[in-house]
Amino acid sequence: MRIPFVIPTVANALLGLLWGLSVFAGWGTKAFCSDAGCAERMDDVATVSCLFAAVAACCTAVAWFSPAVRGDERRFMNLTGAAMAAWVVAEGTLFVGGMIVK
Numbered sequence: 001m002r003i004p005f006v007i008p009t010v011a012n013a014l015l016g017l018l019w020g021l022s023v024f025a026g027w028g029t030k031a032f033c034s035d036a037g038c039a040e041r042m043d044d045v046a047t048v049s050c051l052f053a054a055v056a057a058c059c060t061a062v063a064w065f066s067p068a069v070r071g072d073e074r075r076f077m078n079l080t081g082a083a084m085a086a087w088v089v090a091e092g093t094l095f096v097g098g099m100i101v102k
């Protein structure tokens with residue numbers, strides 16, 4: 001069964017948007033922290049999560065901007081699948097880290 005390119009692309013975009021709002025719009029801090037000390041610790045958690053988000057963004061960029069990958073459906077799906085997994089790990093890091101620093 002062939003999956004259209006748009007489905008993993010939209011999934012990556014939505015996961016990236018969720019991660020970005022959790023980190024940069026303060027959703028993560030509001031969800032887990034009530035004092036300034038916790039907010040500072042949550043910034044450290046966001047920094048660790050940023051490593052996984054960078055991997056996800058790079059996988060997505062290579063999948064879309066490399067002509068060799070974009071022309072090969074199997075490689076494209078592998079890279080976008082890896083990007084989705086990295087976004088999930090980045091979000092999971094925020095959640096688990098938020099529960100720990102709480």
